[in-house]
Amino acid sequence: MSVYKCYDCNQVLCRDCSRKHGNMGKYSKHLMQLISDSFILNCKFYLEDNIYGSRLIRDIKCLPDGEVVVTVYNEGSPELLVFSISGKRRHQIHLDNIPRTMDVVDKNTVSVLMKNDSVAIVDIQQNHVQYIRNSVMPYSSGTFMYIENEFYIGYEYDVFVLDMSGKLKRSFYT
Secondary structure, eight states: OOOEEETTTTEEEOHHHHHHHHHSGGGTTOOEEETTSSOOOOOOOOOOOBTTBOOEEEEEEEOTTSOEEEEEEOTTOOEEEEEOTTSOEEEEEEOSSOEEEEEEEETTEEEEEETTSOEEEEETTTTEEEEEOOOSSTTOOSOEEEETTEEEEEETTEEEEEETTSOEEEEEEO
16 A cells, blocks of 8 residues: 655655665655655755855745745845755746745746845746836835735835735835
């Protein structure tokens, strides 16, 4: 009876086979999970340094299909990386400014609040970035949420609500 799944091999295994699979040298680092578990996020990815120095992870989110999205900054090269659940890199998308934080829009799209107070809407499937430039809330605190076609952005004591075009819909004092 199958009780384990190997995400690296995409196979289901019985208890005895899973032990053998995990003890074999080339399979010892494979990601295994009990089938009865609803979800596991045990992504093992590596960020290699580039010529400018160390990469810094700014934010990490999990998409509904289990992919992991990471915003990374290193001098001169801000980017968004997409990894499978097993840690294999699927996409690398360049961003035009330093990412602060991000939120999931849908299964193929994330929004990223940038240091220059713009919002990047990133379509992961199309490798496309659309920027919303905004001067409504300079120097936002980095608090950022997406809910039903609106962005909620915190700035000191205020919350600004923008639509998908970047237009200020409302703000409120907290």
